[in-house]
Amino acid sequence: xxxxxxxxxxxxxxxxxxxxxxxxxxxxxxxxxxxxxxxxxxxxxxxxxxxxxxxxxxxxxxxxxxxxxxxxxxxxxxxxxxxxxxxxxxxxxxxxxxxxxxxxxxxxxxxxxxxxxxxxxxxxxxxxxxxxxxxxxxxxxxxxxxxxxxxxxxxxxxxxxxxxxxxxxxxxxxxxxxxxxxxxxxxxxxxxxxxxxxxxxxxxxxxxxxxxx
Amino acid sequence: xxxxxxxxxxxxxxxxxxxxxxxxxxxxxxxxxxxxxxxxxxxxxxxxxxxxxxxxxxxxxxxxxxxxxxxxxxxxxxxxxxxxxxxxxxxxxxxxxxxxxxxxxxxxxxxxxxxxxxxxxxxxxxxxxxxxxxxxxxxxxxxxxxxxxxxxxxxxxxxxxxxxxxxxxxxxxxxxxxxxxxxxxxxxxxxxxxxxxxxxxxxxxxxxxxxxx
DNA sequence: CGCCGCATCAGGGTAAACCCTGATTGCTAT
DNA sequence: ATAGCAATCAGGGTTTACCCTGATGCGGCG
Numbered sequence: 001x002x003x004x005x006x007x008x009x010x011x012x013x014x015x016x017x018x019x020x021x022x023x024x025x026x027x028x029x030x031x032x033x034x035x036x037x038x039x040x041x042x043x044x045x046x047x048x049x050x051x052x053x054x055x056x057x058x059x060x061x062x063x064x065x066x067x068x069x070x071x072x073x074x075x076x077x078x079x080x081x082x083x084x085x086x087x088x089x090x091x092x093x094x095x096x097x098x099x100x101x102x103x104x105x106x107x108x109x110x111x112x113x114x115x116x117x118x119x120x121x122x123x124x125x126x127x128x129x130x131x132x133x134x135x136x137x138x139x140x141x142x143x144x145x146x147x148x149x150x151x152x153x154x155x156x157x158x159x160x161x162x163x164x165x166x167x168x169x170x171x172x173x174x175x176x177x178x179x180x181x182x183x184x185x186x187x188x189x190x191x192x193x194x195x196x197x198x199x200x201x202x203x204x205x206x207x208x209x210x211x212x213x
Numbered sequence: 214x215x216x217x218x219x220x221x222x223x224x225x226x227x228x229x230x231x232x233x234x235x236x237x238x239x240x241x242x243x244x245x246x247x248x249x250x251x252x253x254x255x256x257x258x259x260x261x262x263x264x265x266x267x268x269x270x271x272x273x274x275x276x277x278x279x280x281x282x283x284x285x286x287x288x289x290x291x292x293x294x295x296x297x298x299x300x301x302x303x304x305x306x307x308x309x310x311x312x313x314x315x316x317x318x319x320x321x322x323x324x325x326x327x328x329x330x331x332x333x334x335x336x337x338x339x340x341x342x343x344x345x346x347x348x349x350x351x352x353x354x355x356x357x358x359x360x361x362x363x364x365x366x367x368x369x370x371x372x373x374x375x376x377x378x379x380x381x382x383x384x385x386x387x388x389x390x391x392x393x394x395x396x397x398x399x400x401x402x403x404x405x406x407x408x409x410x411x412x413x414x415x416x417x418x419x420x421x422x423x424x425x426x
Numbered sequence: 427c428g429c430c431g432c433a434t435c436a437g438g439g440t441a442a443a444c445c446c447t448g449a450t451t452g453c454t455a456t
Numbered sequence: 457a458t459a460g461c462a463a464t465c466a467g468g469g470t471t472t473a474c475c476c477t478g479a480t481g482c483g484g485c486g
Contacts, residue, residue, distance in 0.1 A: 094321075100309075100314055152462095184444075194376075195412075197374075203416065362433085390436065391435065397474075
């Protein structure tokens with residue numbers, strides 16, 4: 001399972017029903033050497049985007065088929081975790097608050113300053129790159145953790161709890177020798193040489209898995 | 214150092230230059246059994262608040278001496294980490310975004326629905342209670358960690374790195390016997406019985422100290 | 427000056443962890 | 457069937473870790 005479509009360039013995805021705005025972004029970003037793709041509605045974008053897409057998103061708030069806020073929710077549900085910047089002509093306070101509370105990086109009103117948008121987008125790209133770095137680190141750990149057998153996981157739990165092999169053996173009703181075998185397999189699979197490292201790696205795999213908000 | 218002024222009731226602090234609004238909040242909250250204190254300007258509140266104050270804050274955006282956003286910054290700088298709700302009559306989108314990006318729980322416009330504000334404030338109080346619980350847990354760990362001598366900390370680092378006593382001894386140019394002594398003192402002070410627990414406790418003290426956003 | 431905490435070390439013993447060899451059982455996939 | 461993996465166990469040995477007693481030197485504090 002080598003992660004489906006990796007190795008794509010970080011790209012800015014602009015979703016806006018207004019063609020002049022799309023063209024503006026296309027021009028603004030491409031002349032600054034930033035890969036850009038534009039979409040005229042939320043559906044088009046949802047069909048094209050992939051969960052591991054590197055980059056960031058610029059959303060219009062008001063679109064024909066789906067509002068930017070709804071699109072934001074759909075992306076979150078799908079696990080598409082890219083920085084989002086809202087750009088809107090007629091946004092109100094409550095929408096802005098909702099967007100930012102839901103994790104949007106910023107919410108800017110038209111007309112906007114080109115340099116501001118540009119630096120904002122660069123920040124988004126940098127943030128996304130940083131985040132992908134952390135995720136991939138954890139993915140390696142998660143992968144190694146997944147290679148453990150059920151029995152090895154039971155042993156791991158108890159090692160993490162600080163139980164000595166003798167107690168673990170009693171717990172699982174097996175001999176100390178077997179516990180030793182499991183233990184060495186765990187250390188081997190997780191690529192660690194000491195209990196200290198083992199705990200740190202396993203902890204990373206537990207907390208870093210889901211709770212990465 | 215038994216934490217200066219703990220044991221105060223969670224209170225809602227309302228800062229608004231408009232007296233009728235202050236009285237409205239005083240009535241709304243006290244009739245719902247929620248302790249409330251009101252302030253007419255940011256300075257008054259800054260002089261009264263303490264770093265470990267449990268509760269939450271309701272801020273007017275526009276005030277004579279200092280804007281709500283500035284007050285928010287001042288509180289953050291002082292380390293006063295309480296949930297903040299902005300309430301304003303004439304807020305714009307950029308202010309709302311700034312407030313939420315700076316960590317505000319919400320940003321509501323007048324006139325507001327009493328029940329909405331009430332549930333929002335209850336959420337803030339609950340969130341603050343939860344946060345204080347986590348902080349106090351970590352404080353215990355931080356306290357025990359602080360009781361380690363410099364030498365013990367040097368040993369701890371290397372134990373965390375998974376080095377055996379023999380290597381630690383070579384590292385610090387001391388005998389293995391001395392390392393054993395330090396090690397047992399560490400285990401005693403941190404109140405743990407195994408390396409596994411030791412690593413988890415020490416890790417909590419390292420990550421939980423500052424990075425609790 | 428004496429007491430105390432910190433750091434240092436030694437002897438000597440038990441328990442735990444680690445490592446290698448070797449073996450059996452049962453299930454699964456080729 | 458035969459090969460492979462997971463799980464089980466044993467013998468036997470080395471290395472670490474842990475614990476107790478005891479001791480020394482140093483610096484600060486009353």
